Amino acid sequence: MSWLKNLVGDGEAGGPKKEQMKKIKLMAAAAVVGIGLLFLGGLGDDKPDRTPPPVKEKAAANENRSNPARTAMASEEEYLSQRLCQMLEQVEGAGKVKVTVRLQNSTRTEYAINTTTGKKTTQEKDQSGGTRVLTEDTDSGQLVLVTRNGEETPVMSREVAPTVAGVLVVADGAGDPAVKARLFRATQVALGVEPQKVIVMARKAGE
Structure with missing residues (x-):
């Protein structure tokens, strides 16, 4: 409290000064307590954020809806279209x-x-003494597996090609009947599809 002594002088100088010194000490103590209460009150107001964080699964679902994954058939359609083109x-x-x-x-x-x-x-014998014969088929099938690198994998017997539902060809030269016929025949042979x-x-002029 040296600053208090410097402010009011030596407490032993006289009674009035002692009283003034006592009042200043009380005021200083009250100020310290008030500051402390304000500080504690400020800490109490900082309530933790109870808002739950965004769920990653929901965000991923929204992304999948906006950018749906391409199916295997769509990928094959795109591949065949590019190769035939x-x-x-x-x-x-x-x-x-x-x-x-x-x-398809x-x-x-x-x-x-x-x-x-x-x-x-x-x-089986029934209550009247008769006999009946029950025949039951016991067919069963089991996937053939082979072990490769310590892992069992099924044996592929064959791969069945996709069925083409339809093909659309737009070409600059299709306006010429001879060119159109060649494109038509080439498409049939390449994909092995029926003419219908x-x-x-022909492509629209200017495009």
Whole structure:
């Protein structure tokens, strides 16, 4: 409290000064207590944020809805369209070509299965003394597995190509009947599709 002594002088100088010294000490103590209460009150007002953080799963779901994952069939359609387009552009007189391929289903893989066929026969007697014979088929199948690098994998028997639903070809040179016929035939042979599933059209001028 040296600053208090400097402010009011030596407390031993006289009674009035002692009284003044006492009042200043009380005021100083009250100020310290008030500051302390304000500080504690400020801490109490800082309530923790109870708002839950955004859920990552919800954000991922929203992203998937805005950018849906492409299906295997859509990927195959795009691949076939690009490959056929590249091939048809090599046809004489075709010019610029755009192709759209639509599939009924995607590529399907079939796996080898061991099939066991058998029959189970059971004789039963009824209350009247008669006998009846029950025959039950006991066919069963089991996937054929091979071990590679310590892991069992199924054995593929064959891969079934997708079924083409339709093909649209738009080409600069399709206005020429001879070029259109060549594009039509090339598309049929390339995809192995029926004629009614192929449409070849000329591109609009200026596009």
